[in-house]
Amino acid sequence: MSTRENDERIELLQGTLDLLILRTLQLGPAHGHAIAKAIERNSEDVLQVEQGSLYPALHRLIKRGWISAIEGTSENNRKAKFYRLTAKGKRQLTVETSKWEKLARAIAGILRPAEQEGKS
Amino acid sequence: MTRRRREEELDRDIREHLEMEVRDNIERGMSPEAAQSAALRKFGNIARIKEETRAVWGWTRVQQAAQDLRYAIRALTKNPGFAAVAAITLALGIGMNAAVFGVVNSVLLKPLPYPDANRLVWITDYNPRFKMEVVAGPDFLDWKQQAQSFEKRD
Numbered sequence: 001m002s003t004r005e006n007d008e009r010i011e012l013l014q015g016t017l018d019l020l021i022l023r024t025l026q027l028g029p030a031h032g033h034a035i036a037k038a039i040e041r042n043s044e045d046v047l048q049v050e051q052g053s054l055y056p057a058l059h060r061l062i063k064r065g066w067i068s069a070i071e072g073t074s075e076n077n078r079k080a081k082f083y084r085l086t087a088k089g090k091r092q093l094t095v096e097t098s099k100w101e102k103l104a105r106a107i108a109g110i111l112r113p114a115e116q117e118g119k120s
Numbered sequence: 121m122t123r124r125r126r127e128e129e130l131d132r133d134i135r136e137h138l139e140m141e142v143r144d145n146i147e148r149g150m151s152p153e154a155a156q157s158a159a160l161r162k163f164g165n166i167a168r169i170k171e172e173t174r175a176v177w178g179w180t181r182v183q184q185a186a187q188d189l190r191y192a193i194r195a196l197t198k199n200p201g202f203a204a205v206a207a208i209t210l211a212l213g214i215g216m217n218a219a220v221f222g223v224v225n226s227v228l229l230k231p232l233p234y235p236d237a238n239r240l241v242w243i244t245d246y247n248p249r250f251k252m253e254v255v256a257g258p259d260f261l262d263w264k265q266q267a268q269s270f271e272k273r274d
């Protein structure tokens with residue numbers, strides 16, 4: 001993980017971290033560290049998330065009512081805060097996902113118009 | 121939830137996060153020291169992250185003002201000599217200002233306490249020997265009786 005060269009990694013675009021957090025929490029409640037790990041693992045370590053930046057994002061999502069925090073016990077039997085997707089958050093995830101797919105399709109279409117036909 | 125509790129919970133969250141990362145790193149075969157520094161590096165600037173999280177909570181400006189105030193009080197109590205000099209300087213400055221303004225206000229700005237103060241005139245004689253305005257007593261009495269152009273003469 002940390003042995004990978006830094007230049008193979010891509011910095012997150014503004015605003016995408018929120019989407020990634022929501023998507024990760026769709027699989028069930030998780031604490032901060034687990035969310036960071038899941039994002040790294042599922043992106044095959046390409047996405048470079050400064051782990052700490054998760055926390056302002058989590059608190060922002062709480063404030064918007066998209067996730068909620070509950071007290072729980074971590075795997076090493078400590079009290080830890082677990083974050084859980086709310087109903088409002090689930091709806092938001094759908095909206096954000098389709099927005100993102102639209103954006104990705106549009107950019108892909110511009111970058112290689114020829115290949116676009118066969119792909120989607 | 122109170123601010124203090126939120127602050128404590130954030131501290132705890134971050135501490136917990138770092139511990140998990142350190143443990144993962146050790147399991148991957150790092151030495152404890154390397155695991156610790158790798159976890160910190162990966163987490164980023166803790167103070168900045170806390171600052172950003174607080175900004176999400178809101179009231180940052182008020183909090184910062186309160187922090188500045190506390191800092192000012194601490195700095196002043198640590199250096200009472202300077203604090204005293206600063207306080208005396210301010211007191212003198214404000215006092216002088218108030219005194220001068222008091223004089224200016226009553227002498228220049230406020231109309232004299234007579235009816236129709238804008239119609240007042242000042243009549244005098246000038247004595248070149250003493251270089252001052254003096255009026256001889258008899259002259260004054262004459263003016264008082266005979267200067268009919270003035271409504272009232274006192």
